[in-house]
Amino acid sequence: MIRNGSQVTYETRGDTMVVRVGGEIDHHNAVTVRTGIDERLTAERPQKVMLELSAVDFMDSSGLGLIMGRYALVKQYGGSLAVLDPSPAVLKIIKLAGMERMVSILRTKVKK
């Protein structure tokens, strides 16, 4: 699904929902992305949410708000959220904010 420069797809496996975001996450795109994700999370309330960000080629601090907002939403209904395979651009800003101390960062892809 193309949404103003960001793409979001969903895959549910048991109690885990993988939310794959690609493209650019800025203040403009974040609004649409978070509205779509929140609709799915609120409807399905998956216990584990994996926010897969390997295909994000640009993210500014609006992305930090996007991650923290979803983290709070999932935690509110008793679930857990992790960031999966962040791209270098995403990881750089996550580390700058010290967010890895709060949100789990998981890696499944081997660095090339």
Added chain:
Amino acid sequence: MRLSLPSLSVNEGMARSAVAAFCAQLNPTAVEIADIKCAVSEAVTNCIVHAYRDTVGEIAITVKLCEGRLIQIEIRDKGCGIEDVKQAREPLFTTDAEGERSGMGFTVMESFCDGVSVSSRVGRGTTVTLLKRLHK
């Protein structure tokens, strides 16, 4: 390079891409270009979210290529201005928590650039100047 655009969020991508394209003539690394794009995006977003909150105004961007592979990027608005610049630059400070702003905009600019200066007058507007020195 001079660029003037209305403070609409749809213009954020165009603003950072235009600045990056202009800077590309100095053959920066991919990381340097990514840093410039991110810092410009933060400054332009501040104009849209804070300076011109609930209204639309002009954002003026000027980019200069200086000696020693130094890039100077000036982002100017004529919006509401910042009452306390020192406080605004503190990490995690935001006046728009409901909009899921992280309060990290100035911290990102400072981390991704070699210099950031902010000049602001309440009711008159704000000018953010970013300095980025490229590796030789």
